[in-house]
Amino acid sequence: MNKFLKSTIAAIAMIAAPLAGASAGALDTIKEAGVLKVAVPQDFPPFGTVGADMQPKGYDIDMAALIADDLGVKLELVPVASSNRIPYLTTGKVDLVISSLGKNPDREKVIDFTDPYAPFYNGVFGPADIAVKGAEDLAGHSVGVTRGAIEDLELTKIAPADLEIKRYEDNNGTISAFLSGQVDLIATGNVTAAAIIERNPPRKPEPKFLIKNSPCYVGLNKEEEAFKAKVNEIIAASIADGRLNAIAEKWLGIPLPEKL
């Protein structure tokens, strides 16, 4: 079975191989065409969603615009879903994927990633007047969490013995519990926290400490070193001059963390 698979792969690779030689550097092609094509989400607020005019908007869209601006080219947005965003890239239908991509070793075999451009983490959040800096400070407090979510599993591992974890059936339950003061703190994703902040409640969930960090990266095709270096340069510059921070505050309601 494996042998058959391997020979099939070899055969297909041979058909595909001539294509590889044909591609010039992506950066040159983009500059020449004057257009940067970027795959963005339209079903994942606040990173990508649509307005009443059905135009994409969100953190990822602003990031795409920023990169196109710095390259001095026009931006063409291609709305994608999680099932087709990678094929769009690997078949050359887009130049970049900015679609809240997380990184893992398997994924890195298929495409390349730039430096991180957006925070994406699970953490403990709470009002400003509660001083908590790490798991050990949680003693004596109550934390609300959604049952079975990643943050539930991770928090249970690191929690001190006398921490009261209150588990709710879904995100809405967790959010209501926090807003009504039934729990002091909540453990959740920064995106959920952003959604709470957007409602402008009296109890604001500010980030206390990280549980699990998996920031978002820009995805691009392999063997595009020059292009990758250029995008990394743009990301670094936008962090330095505060433009990326402005995007984070606009869509996530929280400034960029010190280190992404």
Next chain:
Amino acid sequence: MAYKFDFGAIVPHWELLLDGVVLTTELTVIGAVVGVSLGTLGAWARASRAPVISQIVGIYVELIRNTPFLVQLFFIFFGLPALGVKLSEFQAAVLAMIVNLGAYSTEIIRAGILAIPKGQIEAAQSLAMNRVQIFRYVIIRPALKKIWPALSSQIVIVMLGSSVCSQIAAEELTFAANYIQAVNFRAFEVYFVATALYLAMSVLLRWVLKIFGNFLFERRSHV
């Protein structure tokens, strides 16, 4: 764009795919058995002389046949909890398949019933058979035999349509494929494999239905 295929990257996830195949099979089998039974009842109601029941069933059939399965699924999954009925993803998916196939098979079986010559029924009446007996021996069996190919096709269509259930996180074959490609970004490879699995399942399902049809109608046709 030097894309290199690596079907080997799918191999570590074979159990997920297998689970997906099993769940798709479960959805299809339960959906087919209960759905066709519902369709038989529906066809009876449509053929009955009670106009109200016949009309209610008619509305059900038209509503289902003229809206997409996905929308029906969403209404069952998100809608019923609002009425206090909490369903798991699997229960919602099964219910949606039953409701959907029920409507289609009502229509298909009804067509078969309409094709039964009136003389047959009159002959049965003159033998003093009661309504249930007539429906059972004179109407439904020959009708089912006549429309079995159409019904089989519809069951295969519903099996393929079950891929939509991935959208409410019922972990059938398409869900497994989506999950695997989200982990390792091997979308081509995993969708190729999923497509081949669907093809194999539909060929197999068609074959099973054919054998089952033969068993049902040929062997006992002398009854």
Next chain:
Amino acid sequence: MSEFTLWDIVYNLLLAARWTVLLSLTAFVLGGIVGLLLLMVRTAGNPWVMRLVRGYVELFQGTPLLMQLFIVFFGLPLIGIDVSPWIAAMLGLTLFTSAFLTEIWRGCVESIGLGQWEASASLGMNFRQQMRYIILPQALRIAVPPTVGFSVQVVKGTAVASIIGFVELTKAGTMITNATYAPFTVYGCVAVMYFLICFPLSLYARHLEGKLRHVAR
């Protein structure tokens, strides 16, 4: 996020519904042409061609349309043929629709008695003439109701075209739901719109069916 008014939702869904209609029409017209060609070569009787067509039908009826579109749109570029979403949609939907139509129509042609073939052959007609003057006119009458009925399936089937970037009715519905968190309103509207497109077709199919039964008596 209340920036969507009910009117915005309906308006945007209506815009997207244009794609649904356009894709359905394309699929139906092109699929019909190809289906007819396949039917011809299949009925003409070369056993190899017959087997080939049967394999074709089996393949495209036996796999989800979603996967077919995916493979056409993203698979062809891998062997060096870049296709636009339109070409991919046309190709994929045509393959799918023609497989079903060919099968529906085959049943209709086969329901024409063998005597008709023999009688026309004894009049010295060749295959083309038999088809043109004897078989198709009769088969067509039986074929119209199930064909119109199948068009309803095509309309609903176009929903999967979102995998290759078309924002048609269902996709627009999902996008707006994600922005408004109002699944009931949005999917309610989506369901109504599909119903408004499909129900007239269903009614028409039923009407034709009734007419046919009437004539047959």
